[in-house]
Amino acid sequence: MKNLILSTAALALLGSMAMAESHSVVRLGTEGAYPPYNFINDAGEVDGFERELGDELCARAELTCEWVTNEWDSIIPNLVSGNYDAIIAGMSITDERKEVIDFSEAYTQPDPSAFLATGEVDFSNAVIAAQSSTIQASYVTGMAGATLLEFATPDETIAAVKAGEADAVLADKAFLEPIAESDSEVSIVGEDVLIGGGIGLGVRQSDTELRDKFTAAIQSMKADGTLNELITKWLPGSATF
Amino acid sequence: MSCYLTTGKHMSMYYAVGTVLLLLAITAPTALAFGFAGASAARSDFAPLRWIGKTYVAVVRGIPDIAFFLFFVIALDQAFEYIRHRIKCPDWTEPVRQGNDFVVCTAAKLPLGNSPQWVHETYGFMLAVLTFAIVFGAFAANVLFGAMRAVPRGQLETAEAYGMSRRQTFWRVLVPQMWVYALPGLSNLWMVLIKATPLLFLLGVEDIVYWARELGGAKQPQFTDYPHGDWRMWYFLALLVFYLCFTKVSEVVLDRIMAKLTHGQATAAGEAQRKAAA
Numbered sequence: 001m002k003n004l005i006l007s008t009a010a011l012a013l014l015g016s017m018a019m020a021e022s023h024s025v026v027r028l029g030t031e032g033a034y035p036p037y038n039f040i041n042d043a044g045e046v047d048g049f050e051r052e053l054g055d056e057l058c059a060r061a062e063l064t065c066e067w068v069t070n071e072w073d074s075i076i077p078n079l080v081s082g083n084y085d086a087i088i089a090g091m092s093i094t095d096e097r098k099e100v101i102d103f104s105e106a107y108t109q110p111d112p113s114a115f116l117a118t119g120e121v122d123f124s125n126a127v128i129a130a131q132s133s134t135i136q137a138s139y140v141t142g143m144a145g146a147t148l149l150e151f152a153t154p155d156e157t158i159a160a161v162k163a164g165e166a167d168a169v170l171a172d173k174a175f176l177e178p179i180a181e182s183d184s185e186v187s188i189v190g191e192d193v194l195i196g197g198g199i200g201l202g203v204r205q206s207d208t209e210l211r212d213k214f215t216a217a218i219q220s221m222k223a224d225g226t227l228n229e230l231i232t233k234w235l236p237g238s239a240t241f
Numbered sequence: 242m243s244c245y246l247t248t249g250k251h252m253s254m255y256y257a258v259g260t261v262l263l264l265l266a267i268t269a270p271t272a273l274a275f276g277f278a279g280a281s282a283a284r285s286d287f288a289p290l291r292w293i294g295k296t297y298v299a300v301v302r303g304i305p306d307i308a309f310f311l312f313f314v315i316a317l318d319q320a321f322e323y324i325r326h327r328i329k330c331p332d333w334t335e336p337v338r339q340g341n342d343f344v345v346c347t348a349a350k351l352p353l354g355n356s357p358q359w360v361h362e363t364y365g366f367m368l369a370v371l372t373f374a375i376v377f378g379a380f381a382a383n384v385l386f387g388a389m390r391a392v393p394r395g396q397l398e399t400a401e402a403y404g405m406s407r408r409q410t411f412w413r414v415l416v417p418q419m420w421v422y423a424l425p426g427l428s429n430l431w432m433v434l435i436k437a438t439p440l441l442f443l444l445g446v447e448d449i450v451y452w453a454r455e456l457g458g459a460k461q462p463q464f465t466d467y468p469h470g471d472w473r474m475w476y477f478l479a480l481l482v483f484y485l486c487f488t489k490v491s492e493v494v495l496d497r498i499m500a501k502l503t504h505g506q507a508t509a510a511g512e513a514q515r516k517a518a519a
Contacts, residue, residue, distance in 0.1 A: 025356075033455065035464045040455060042465055043249035066358055071442065074311075081315055081343045082322075082350065100341050155458035159471050178461040182468060206342045 025064045026210065027084035028054050032069040034154050034175055036234045037090035037199075040069070049234035050088045053107060056226065057201075060217040073133060073152055076100055079202060085210060086203050090172065092135045092196030102205045104214040106198030107227060109239035113139070115190045116176045117161060117168035123190060129157040129166035135196045136170040161186065174235040245467045254452035258483075261438045261448055264366070268373045269431065275378025280385035294382070301379035310440050314372050318351065325349040362446070369444045377434055384426035389415060391422040393507055421502045421511075428495045432488055453480050 030038045032046055041047035046067045058065035068084050079087050079101060092111075093103045113136055115121065115128070124145040130137040132150040140148040149166045151157045154175060160166040162185060169176070173192060180188050203211045221227040228240040245251070282294025301309070322345045323337065330346035337345060347353070352360045392415055400410040439450040457473030503510045 027361075033458070035461065039464055040250060042467065044253040045249070047464075068358070068361070069447075077315070080341050081319060082345070083318075153454070153458075155454070158459065159473070162471070178463045179459070182461045182463075183459070183470070204342045204344070206339045206344050 025066055026058065026086060027066050027068050028058075029068050029070045029075060029079060029084035029087050030054075030089045031072045031075065033072075034090050034172075035178065036174060037172075038088070049230060050090065052234070053221075053227070053230055054088050056221065056230075057214055057217040060220055061213040063213065071152070072131065076202070080204060082204070085207065086201050086214065088201050090175075090199055091202055093198055093200045094135055094196060096138075097202070100205075101202045102208070102211050103200035103202055104211055105218050106200045107218050107221075108199045108231065108235070109241065110194055110196055110198050111235075111238055112173045112192035113170055113195055114173040114176050114188050114192050115168040115170055116158070116180060116186050117189045118164075118186055119189075121168045121189055126167040127165075129160045129169040130171065131157055134171075136172075139193065139195050140170055158186075174238055177237060248467070250452075250456060253447070254449060254456060257447055257449045257452050260366070260446065261441075264370060264373070264438060264441065264446075265435060267370050268377065268434065271370060271374035272377035272381055272430075272434070273427075275374050276381025276383075276385050279378060279382025280389060283382065283386050284389060298379050298382045298386070301376055302383065306376060306437065306440060309376055310372060310444065313375075314368055314444055317371070318368060319343055322349050322351050325351060365444055365446050369441055369446050372444070373434070373437070377430055380430050381427060384430065385419065385423050387426070388419040388423035392418045396507065418506065421499070421506050421508060424495070424499050424502060428491075428499075431491060431495070435487060435491065436484065449480060449483070453477055 030046055030050060032038055032040045034048075036049050038046060038048045038050045046069065051067070054065060054067070070078055070084070072089070075087055075089060075091075076097070078084065087101070091097070093106055097103070115123075123143070126145070127147045127149050128140045128143070129149045129151060130140050131154050132152060137148060137150055140146050149160060151160060154171060157166070157169045157171065158179060161169045168189065170193070173188070176188060180186055201211075201214050203214070218227070221230075222241050231238055231240050279294050279297050282290045283298060285291045285294065322343075326333065326337065326345040326349035329348045333346050335344070337343065352364045396414055396418060397410055400414040405413065438448050441448040442451045453476035454473060457471065457476035459471045460468050462468040500514075503514055505511060505515075
C-alpha cells in the first residue's frame with residue numbers, strides 16, 4: 001500500500017513536467033576512476049581525455065550533454081536499461097561487448113596495454129591483477145601460466161601489486177605510465193601487448209540515431225586534427241590517426 | 242592541509258555524510274511502517290491478507306541483500322516506466338524489449354531524459370529509500386510479529402473483559418505494550434541499517450564509503466594539485482571512527498527509549514524499575 005502511494009506520488013510529480021523531445025539531453029556515463037581517460041578532479045567533477053572529447057563531440061553534434069558516473073561493473077546493464085544514453089569510459093570495442101551494445105567509430109587507435117610491477121616478473125608463473133570485465137582481464141585468462149586476480153576498480157589493482165598480492169598488473173599503458181613516473185616503487189616491465197580494437201562510445205543497440213551522430217562528430221574531429229591534438233595532450237605515447 | 246580538506250571532492254564527501262543521515266532518517270520510519278503493516282497483516286484473521294503478510298516476510302528475508310538491490314531496483318524502475326509507457330504512449334507500436342534493450346517512449350522515461358541531474362539523483366535516492374524500507378521492513382515485521390505475541394495474554398483478556406472490541410484491544414492495549422518487546426530486535430536492525438548504507442552505491446547514490454575509496458586512492462601529480470600515495474587506510478579509519486561514534490550515540494538513545502518504554506510494564510525490567518522507585 002505504502003509502495004503504491006509512494007509510486008503514485010512519484011508519478012504525479014514527474015508527470016507534471018514538460019514532455020521530452022527525443023534526446024534533448026544526452027546523459028554520458030563514465031567511470032571516473034581511470035586517469036587520464038576519465039577521473040574526478042579536485043573540484044569533484046569529471047575530468048580527463050574523455051571529458052574534453054565528450055564535450056567537444058556534444059558541441060559538434062549539437063547535443064546537450066550531462067555527465068554521470070557509474071561503477072564499471074554495472075556500467076553496461078545501466079546503459080541497456082536506459083539510466084544514461086552513452087558510455088564514454090575508455091571502453092575498448094570488442095565482439096563480446098558488441099553482442100550487448102553498439103559502438104560509435106573508435107576515437108583512439110588500438111592502445112597498447114602494459115604490465116606494471118615492483119621488480120622483474122616471471123611471466124611463465126605469475127599472478128596478474130586486472131580490473132574485472134576488461135579486455136585485460138580476459139587476456140590474462142588466456143595467458144599460459146598466469147593466474148588472474150580481479151578487482152572492481154583500477155586503483156585496487158595497483159594497490160595489490162604494491163602490497164605484493166599480485167606480481168604485476170595489466171592495464172592500458174596510458175593509465176599506467178603516469179603511475180610509473182610518479183611512483184619509484186613500480187615500473188613498467190615486459191613487452192607491451194596489443195589487445196582490443198580501439199576505444200569507442202557505447203550506445204544502446206536500438207539507438208542508431210545517437211550512434212550515427214557521435215560517429216559523424218568523431219569523423220569531423222579526425223578530419224580537422226582536433227582529435228589528434230587531444231590524444232597528444234592527454235595520452236602521450238598513444239598512436240594518433 | 243586545510244585547502245586539501247576543502248577541495249570540491251572533499252565537499253562531496255561531507256555532502257555524502259548528509260545523504261547517508263538523510264537516508265537513515267527517512268528509511269527508519271518508512272521501514273517501521275512497512276514492518277508494522279507486514280506484522281499486522283501476518284496476524285490478521287482474514288486469510289488472504291495473512292498470506293500476503295507471511296509471503297512478504299518470508300520472501301524478502303530469504304533473498305540476499307545484494308541480489309535484492311541489484312535486480313529488484315532495476316525491475317522496480319522498469320515497472321514504473323512500463324506503467325507510464327502504457328498510459329502516456331498508447332499508440333506506440335514497437336516492442337518495449339528490443340533484444341537487450343529496454344525501450345519506452347521518451348515521455349515515459351523516469352525521470353525524463355532532459356530533467357536536471359538533481360532530479361535523477363533524487364529519484365535514485367527515493368528508489369534507495371523504498372528498497373531499504375522493503376528489505377528492512379520485512380525484518381521489522383518479523384520482530385513486531387514476535388513482539389505482538391509476547392504481550393501477556395492476561396492483558397488482552399482483561400481488555401476483552403472490559404468489553405473492548407478487537408480493534409480497540411489491538412490499538413489501546415496490544416500496540417502500546419508491544420514496543421518494549423520489539424525494541425531490542427528493532428535496535429539490532431537499526432545498527433545493521435546504519436552499516437548497510439554502502440549498498441547505496443549499487444544504486445548509483447554516491448555514499449561516504451565510495452568517496453573514501455575515491456579520495457584515498459593514490460593520485461598522480463598530473464591529475465591533481467595534491468598528489469599522494471595510497472591513503473585509503475586513513476580515510477577508512479576516519480569512516481570507522483564515524484560509524485563507531487554514530488552507533489555509540491544510537492545505543493545511548495536506544496537505552497533511554499528502552500528505560501522510558503519499560504516504565505510501568507508487566508516485565509522483569511518494569512518490575513525492577515518499580516522496586517527501585519519504591
